Amino acid sequence: LYASEYAQASRLVNELNRHLNGVLPGSETVALALHLVNAGFANGDLSDTYKMTGVIQQMLTIIEQTYGVSLDQHSVNVGRFITHLRYLFVRIHQGKQLDKEPEPNRIDPAVNPKAMQCAQTIGTVASLRLGSNLTEDEVAYLALHVARVVADARKHE
Numbered sequence: 001l002y003a004s005e006y007a008q009a010s011r012l013v014n015e016l017n018r019h020l021n022g023v024l025p026g027s028e029t030v031a032l033a034l035h036l037v038n039a040g041f042a043n044g045d046l047s048d049t050y051k052m053t054g055v056i057q058q059m060l061t062i063i064e065q066t067y068g069v070s071l072d073q074h075s076v077n078v079g080r081f082i083t084h085l086r087y088l089f090v091r092i093h094q095g096k097q098l099d100k101e102p103e104p105n106r107i108d109p110a111v112n113p114k115a116m117q118c119a120q121t122i123g124t125v126a127s128l129r130l131g132s133n134l135t136e137d138e139v140a141y142l143a144l145h146v147a148r149v150v151a152d153a154r155k156h157e
Contacts, residue, residue, distance in 0.1 A: 009033035077152040119143035
């Protein structure tokens with residue numbers, strides 16, 4: 001999705017390894033690329049950051065209320081979910097939402113109807129707060145993340 005940032009990150013890892021005798025593994029390229037995407041989203045206007053933080057909090061609350069669970073915001077799965085939401089906001093901002101990838105018919109059977117309904121509610125919040133309707137693919141992908149964070153929360157109750 002982020003070919004330009006990946007290329008920049010690859011050059012950065014190569015240059016750092018040249019100076020640091022190759023201590024960074026190649027897998028750091030993806031992490032750096034994602035940081036570059038995040039940096040590209042930041043425009044210096046803190047109101048966007050505050051809005052994004054508020055929307056994420058609202059979405060987490062929807063999941064907690066829908067399922068009657070408490071989400072640990074420091075858990076790996078909630079962290080992944082928050083990261084997914086941040087990249088969703090970037091895609092919304094750039095007008096590049098997921099569309100036909102991943103294929104919804106490959107996702108829907110793996111997600112229970114309650115997770116899909118919760119994801120649709122989250123999509124409604126995104127539409128109202130961010131001014132953009134989510135594609136079916138984005139909602140399906142959100143449902144996978146919802147199911148994952150809820151399953152993780154239930155394991156730790």
